[in-house]
Amino acid sequence: MSSSSDSSTLSPSAEAAIIFTIVVLIVKVIIVIAICIKRANARNESLAPDARFLTLTMDKFLSDMEREKPIRFTSQQLRIATDNFTNLLGSGGFGAVYKGIFTNGTVVAVKVLYGISDKRVEEQFMAEVSTIGRVHHFNLVRLYGFCFERNLRALVYEYMRNGSLDEYLFRENKNLDFTRLHEIAVGTARGIAYLHEECQQRIVHYDIKPGNILLDPNFTPKVADFGLAKLCNRENTHITMTGGRGTPGYAAPELWMPFPITHKCDVYSFGMLLFEIVGRRRNVDNRLPDSESQEWFPRTVWKRFECGEIGDLINECGIEEKDKEVAERMFKVALLCVQERPQLRPLMGVVVKMLEGALEIPTPSNPFQYMMSGIPCPVIPSHTTQTSSFPSSDSSLMPYSSFVRGTPIMTRYEIELASSA
Ligand SMILES: Nc1ncnc2c1ncn2[C@@H]1O[C@H](COP(=O)(O)OP(=O)(O)O)[C@@H](O)[C@H]1O
Numbered sequence: 001m002s003s004s005s006d007s008s009t010l011s012p013s014a015e016a017a018i019i020f021t022i023v024v025l026i027v028k029v030i031i032v033i034a035i036c037i038k039r040a041n042a043r044n045e046s047l048a049p050d051a052r053f054l055t056l057t058m059d060k061f062l063s064d065m066e067r068e069k070p071i072r073f074t075s076q077q078l079r080i081a082t083d084n085f086t087n088l089l090g091s092g093g094f095g096a097v098y099k100g101i102f103t104n105g106t107v108v109a110v111k112v113l114y115g116i117s118d119k120r121v122e123e124q125f126m127a128e129v130s131t132i133g134r135v136h137h138f139n140l141v142r143l144y145g146f147c148f149e150r151n152l153r154a155l156v157y158e159y160m161r162n163g164s165l166d167e168y169l170f171r172e173n174k175n176l177d178f179t180r181l182h183e184i185a186v187g188t189a190r191g192i193a194y195l196h197e198e199c200q201q202r203i204v205h206y207d208i209k210p211g212n213i214l215l216d217p218n219f220t221p222k223v224a225d226f227g228l229a230k231l232c233n234r235e236n237t238h239i240t241m242t243g244g245r246g247t248p249g250y251a252a253p254e255l256w257m258p259f260p261i262t263h264k265c266d267v268y269s270f271g272m273l274l275f276e277i278v279g280r281r282r283n284v285d286n287r288l289p290d291s292e293s294q295e296w297f298p299r300t301v302w303k304r305f306e307c308g309e310i311g312d313l314i315n316e317c318g319i320e321e322k323d324k325e326v327a328e329r330m331f332k333v334a335l336l337c338v339q340e341r342p343q344l345r346p347l348m349g350v351v352v353k354m355l356e357g358a359l360e361i362p363t364p365s366n367p368f369q370y371m372m373s374g375i376p377c378p379v380i381p382s383h384t385t386q387t388s389s390f391p392s393s394d395s396s397l398m399p400y401s402s403f404v405r406g407t408p409i410m411t412r413y414e415i416e417l418a419s420s421a
């Protein structure tokens with residue numbers, strides 16, 4: 001009996017050893033489980049819904065950028081990138097532009113369009129997305145993507161560190177040497193020539209002006225703001241519009257009159273820009289000291305050219321002797337570009353060659369004859385209001401609005417929405 005009872009019971013020390021081993025095992029299992037749970041939580045925390053979505057979007061953003069396809073962002077993503085729209089770069093007729101940075105380090109300019117349900121804003125938005133999104137050129141600003149939500153409509157552009165050309169032409173403290181200015185003129189002309197002559201569908205910009213020429217870190221010009229661009233098939237050489245477009249001082253006369261509008265209206269605006277580049281002044285500037293310099297600069301250029309004094313004018317513009325020949329070339333090209341009759345204006349591809357000196361420049365005829373024959377001058381002496389679109393009800397800005405009103409409404413341009421995230 002005693003022997004069977006001995007075999008079924010353990011000594012107290014053996015019992016204690018077994019209990020200790022079991023406790024240690026249980027503790028180890030608990031620790032391992034706790035570590036696993038903690039790791040799983042940490043992983044979940046780092047990939048919270050938003051962050052996970054953002055990471056996915058960023059991956060897509062990078063791959064879409066490689067494929068050169070614009071991406072659709074949410075308003076929350078743009079809010080994060082722009083730090084709740086704090087860093088304002090500037091604002092124009094249709095929106096305010098903010099600097100932003102994505103988690104992958106890409107710096108962007110986010111253009112938030114004014115208004116929410118305004119049809120005009122929506123049209124501009126769709127036009128910009130559909131046009132810029134599909135064209136790529138060294139001298140055109142890149143559209144990375146867009147946001148189209150009820151509470152936010154925005155365009156996401158590549159960021160241009162050196163801002164816009166107007167700051168360098170019209171501000172005392174910022175200066176670019178003449179060679180650089182000439183390069184900017186040629187680059188800008190190349191960008192517009194691409195839009196007109198090399199895109200599958202011709203793109204008319206309608207708002208060429210110094211504020212829409214952006215400069216990258218190397219001062220390479222990039223044409224921006226295709227907001228007023230309309231797509232038109234090559235076959236349709238003429239398009240008619242119901243409202244005035246462009247910016248006073250740069251808009252071609254046919255934009256004010258009941259005449260067909262073609263890509264040549266951009267050539268006119270480029271000519272006006274060219275006068276300002278060479279003169280390093282606004283074409284209309286009431287702040288200049290004497291009445292002679294307050295005169296509309298393009299007309300001064302023509303008058304001096306006509307009486308063989310263009311060299312003197314170039315001197316008065318402060319251009320060095322070594323740059324004189326190029327400056328004269330630029331003035332002559334500008335005079336050709338602003339011819340009243342669109343057919344007499346050169347194509348932008350030809351403008352590039354003439355500016356480069358690769359093509360002989362024909363002698364320009366008086367581009368302002370029509371202004372001397374009693375027809376009101378279509379140039380508005382205003383440099384303070386740089387609006388991109390004329391209010392059609394303002395008769396002082398639209399001297400020909402009654403003519404324009406009768407023209408047929410332009411058919412809605414083709415819109416192809418970019419891919420969504
Ligand atoms: N991609 C960009 N990079 C840097 N600055 C920009 C960019 N786009 C616009 N800006 C700045 O914002 C300003 C306002 O732009 P915008 O709204 O297009 O008005 P506008 O063309 O009428 O001047 C520009 O003059 C420029 O200084």
Ligand SMILES: [Mg+2]
Nearest residue numbers: 092211212225
């Ligand atoms: Mg602009």
